[in-house]
Amino acid sequence: MSSIPLEVSQVRLTRVAANWVTTALPEGGFAVDATVGNGYDTLFLADRVGKSGRVLGFDVQKMALNNASEILRFAGTLDRVRLILGCHSGLGRALIGYPQVDAAMFNLGYLPRGDRRIVTRPSTTIPAITALIERLAPNGRITILAYRGHPEGPEEYAAIRGFLEPPDLEVRELTGDADNELGPRLFLVKLAQT
Numbered sequence: 001m002s003s004i005p006l007e008v009s010q011v012r013l014t015r016v017a018a019n020w021v022t023t024a025l026p027e028g029g030f031a032v033d034a035t036v037g038n039g040y041d042t043l044f045l046a047d048r049v050g051k052s053g054r055v056l057g058f059d060v061q062k063m064a065l066n067n068a069s070e071i072l073r074f075a076g077t078l079d080r081v082r083l084i085l086g087c088h089s090g091l092g093r094a095l096i097g098y099p100q101v102d103a104a105m106f107n108l109g110y111l112p113r114g115d116r117r118i119v120t121r122p123s124t125t126i127p128a129i130t131a132l133i134e135r136l137a138p139n140g141r142i143t144i145l146a147y148r149g150h151p152e153g154p155e156e157y158a159a160i161r162g163f164l165e166p167p168d169l170e171v172r173e174l175t176g177d178a179d180n181e182l183g184p185r186l187f188l189v190k191l192a193q194t
């Protein structure tokens with residue numbers, strides 16, 4: 001039986017994810033957005049880390065990074081963000097030379113209003129989560145929002161849930177109050193305190 005408890009949230013899961021990482025993200029901190037998309041999570045992270053902080057963002061689609069650059073430029077926070085056009089499975093290499101990661105966010109699936117054939121997949125999502133766990137600050141936090149309503153979603157969700165069982169992690173799983181088998185699930189991950 002799984003050791004990850006399932007909790008029901010009355011608050012939108014995207015909001016829960018943002019609130020939860022905030023606690024781990026000091027001014028001047030370092031954050032990773034593993035799936036930049038239209039840039040809303042990147043914008044939030046860039047705002048939280050302030051002028052002296054840094055955010056590293058990944059996406060495989062140029063269109064996503066263009067959209068994200070635009071809102072970051074508009075908000076005046078583009079200078080503290082490095083956007084990488086590429087798969088987040090390259091995170092391990094990309095993190096060399098950066099400090100430990102205070103917070104990382106995964107918002108999986110496809111780009112809203114974009115090409116639905118370009119989706120995150122467990123074969124690359126799990127190496128990316130692994131790289132982040134290895135570089136996570138002692139009080140660092142990772143959020144993973146997995147969508148199950150598209151064809152590849154249930155398999156990715158199940159693979160991630162199975163992967164997040166090791167005893168050295170503290171993991172919570174949240175669902176919205178209208179839970180059903182195709183609804184999104186949010187994982188909140190941190191290192192177990194010794």
Ligand SMILES: C[S@@+](CC[C@H](N)C(=O)[O-])C[C@H]1O[C@@H](n2cnc3c(N)ncnc32)[C@H](O)[C@@H]1O
Nearest residue numbers: 035036037038039040041059087088107111120
């Ligand atoms: C649901 S969207 C992200 C939403 C975004 N966080 C926001 O705030 O707008 C998922 C994104 O993951 C990207 N993606 C898919 N596979 C990827 C991969 N292997 N590495 C990095 N990004 C990937 C897609 O291109 C898409 O833009």
